[in-house]
Amino acid sequence: MNGTRVLVLNSGSSSVKYQLLDMAEGAGARLASGVVERIGESPEVPDHAAALKRVAGELAAQDLGLDSPALAAVGHRVVHGGTRFTEPTLITDEVVAAIEELVPLAPLHNPANITGIRVARELRPDLPQVAVFDTAFHATIPEAAARYAIDTATADAHGVRRYGFHGTSHAYVSRATAELLGRDVCEVNTIVLHLGNGASASAVRGGVCVDTSMGLTPLEGLVMGTRSGDLDPAVIFHLARVGGLSTDEIDTLLNKRSGLLGLCGDNDMREITRRIGEGDERARLAFDVYIHRLRKYVGAYTAVLGRVDAVAFTAGVGENAAAVREAAMAGLEGLGIEVDAARNAVRGSSARIVSADGSRVAVAVVPTDEELEIATEAYALVGS
Numbered sequence: 001m002n003g004t005r006v007l008v009l010n011s012g013s014s015s016v017k018y019q020l021l022d023m024a025e026g027a028g029a030r031l032a033s034g035v036v037e038r039i040g041e042s043p044e045v046p047d048h049a050a051a052l053k054r055v056a057g058e059l060a061a062q063d064l065g066l067d068s069p070a071l072a073a074v075g076h077r078v079v080h081g082g083t084r085f086t087e088p089t090l091i092t093d094e095v096v097a098a099i100e101e102l103v104p105l106a107p108l109h110n111p112a113n114i115t116g117i118r119v120a121r122e123l124r125p126d127l128p129q130v131a132v133f134d135t136a137f138h139a140t141i142p143e144a145a146a147r148y149a150i151d152t153a154t155a156d157a158h159g160v161r162r163y164g165f166h167g168t169s170h171a172y173v174s175r176a177t178a179e180l181l182g183r184d185v186c187e188v189n190t191i192v193l194h195l196g197n198g199a200s201a202s203a204v205r206g207g208v209c210v211d212t213s214m215g216l217t218p219l220e221g222l223v224m225g226t227r228s229g230d231l232d233p234a235v236i237f238h239l240a241r242v243g244g245l246s247t248d249e250i251d252t253l254l255n256k257r258s259g260l261l262g263l264c265g266d267n268d269m270r271e272i273t274r275r276i277g278e279g280d281e282r283a284r285l286a287f288d289v290y291i292h293r294l295r296k297y298v299g300a301y302t303a304v305l306g307r308v309d310a311v312a313f314t315a316g317v318g319e320n321a322a323a324v325r326e327a328a329m330a331g332l333e334g335l336g337i338e339v340d341a342a343r344n345a346v347r348g349s350s351a352r353i354v355s356a357d358g359s360r361v362a363v364a365v366v367p368t369d370e371e372l373e374i375a376t377e378a379y380a381l382v383g384s
């Protein structure tokens with residue numbers, strides 16, 4: 001290995017986030033970072049390939065281009081790794097083909113990840129490229145939580161089980177939460193609430209994931225920006241048989257036109273809280289549905305873990321929306337959860353505790369850093 005820098009590409013369904021980190025000191029000094037958003041919504045950025053060209057251009061303009069000999073690796077977020085990929089993996093043609101085979105299980109995400117890999121490999125065929133999977137951290141979930149109660153042979157034939165996503169974030173945040181509490185991660189039980197555009201909860205016992213809300217695909221669980229999360233599976237048959245919708249139409253409905261957007265016409269929590277302030281009833285209901293679901297998972301994961309030391313809020317909504325944290329944690333004194341209203345209202349960009357001093361369960365805001373986590377794992381792999 002020559003260089004000490006790692007470029008991380010985090011391709012989401014409609015955005016590409018990137019960071020260039022120097023891993024020489026081990027801490028991961030950030031040399032450059034950025035995001036290209038709203039892919040597909042404007043003629044300037046029609047698709048992920050165009051977004052990646054823009055990223056390459058932004059880096060080159062800072063003399064930090066992909067041609068730099070200081071680069072040791074490119075780390076790629078890959079959302080679905082199935083049962084095969086549970087560790088960071090050096091990318092080969094065969095690995096790309098396997099990630100491609102998983103596209104039906106993450107149709108909004110894996111194609112974007114593959115595009116990122118293709119573009120980076122074309123620009124630097126000599127450079128090690130590492131895939132870090134969203135599903136990997138959830139590989140430890142016990143069968144009792146990972147199995148759906150359907151015919152076993154059918155489930156196994158089609159790979160139907162709970163995989164879970166946002167694992168890089170759940171791993172990073174559960175560790176950072178233990179650090180914030182000044183305790184060893186091995187002795188801390190944490191409920192992590194990753195609330196971004198996509199959202200998921202996880203139950204982490206001593207640093208090991210034991211349950212998570214997303215399932216076969218990133219559709220299950222919490223109410224999200226545009227995804228429904230949990231519903232009676234018979235809703236799908238009903239919409240098909242009685243509503244006359246095709247499978248693809250229902251897929252699009254549940255993934256892209258549901259969640260907060262479906263309930264009130266907006267998927268951004270900033271806009272929703274603003275509308276609530278103006279007395280908007282639809283925005284209020286969307287917020288209430290979102291919060292109700294979140295509280296159900298906190299209760300469920302309290303039972304799964306038995307003892308909870310911390311609830312950690314992270315990602316765009318979790319880190320910024322004090323009103324969401326306040327509503328989600330209200331009246332949970334019976335579970336040992338008591339938020340301090342003043343602490344919760346303070347804005348900040350570093351990890352912090354927002355519970356009251358006497359709260360048995362610490363409530364924390366812990367900014368996630370998927371890119372740093374991916375860089376650390378990629379650098380460790382190419383260095384070994």
Ligand SMILES: Nc1ncnc2c1ncn2[C@@H]1O[C@H](COP(=O)(O)OP(=O)(O)O)[C@@H](O)[C@H]1O
Pocket residue numbers: 012015195196197198225267268269270315316317320321
């Ligand atoms: N200041 C804020 N207040 C409330 N919500 C916010 C704020 N900033 C961002 N968000 C929410 O965070 C979401 C984006 O979160 P993020 O973690 O970046 O998502 P993703 O990685 O899925 O694109 C936005 O859609 C918005 O709902």
Ligand SMILES: CC(=O)OP(=O)(O)O
Pocket residue numbers: 012013079109134165166196197198199218
């Ligand atoms: C898996 C997933 O939902 O990712 P994102 O939140 O980036 O869309």
Ligand SMILES: [Mg+2]
Pocket residue numbers: 012196197198
């Ligand atoms: Mg995200």
